[in-house]
Amino acid sequence: MTLIGVGKVGSRVAQISSALGIEVVGHRRTTGGPVPVGVSRVVDAAGLDAELPDTDLLVIAAPDTPETKNLVDRRRLGLLPPRAVVVNIGRGSLIDEPALTEMLAEGRLRGAALDVFAEEPLPPDNPLWRMPNVIISPHSASTVTQENDRLVDLFIENLHRYLAGVPLINQFDHSRRY
Secondary structure (H helix, E strand, C coil): CCEEECCCHHHHHHHHHHHCCCCCCCCCECCCCCCCCCCCCEEEEHHHHHHHCCCCCCCCCCCCCCCCCCCCCCCHHHCCCCCCEECCCCCHHHEHHHHHHHHHHHCCEEEEECCCCCCCCCCCCCCCHCCCCCCCCCCCHHHHHHHHHHHHHHHHHHHHEEEEEECCCCCCCCCCCC
């Protein structure tokens, strides 16, 4: 597996996947720093192209930033072998959706599991709906029963932190855009 984005979501994907015996190569902007649990090694943008021809499963779990926009473009999709499956649980802007659709239709990729799209909701006439090698899920984490309770707990914790003058949890970093 090549995993683009090894933040909270990506790291969890790596932990679960490696526990199932899948070798996970992580991708992030820089290769410095600790290697997340479950990741065998980390590559940066320069090393990503070398990993793609050996990738069985490409998982995208990165945020939408200027650096990640169209990161998986037509050229990079073309580096994947025909056996590859693409999973996007990050943002629709990270992948060239028309190129992905074309390659799936032509059998140049085995399949895709997509939770996010360039346009959401995915229009009813989009050909991805009709492809037997595509799984579509509704980019809706809030359907998890505990989600609202977790959000309220986080809000209350951050309110206490704000009133106490201590750093908040999950602050948006304007320089990183997430």
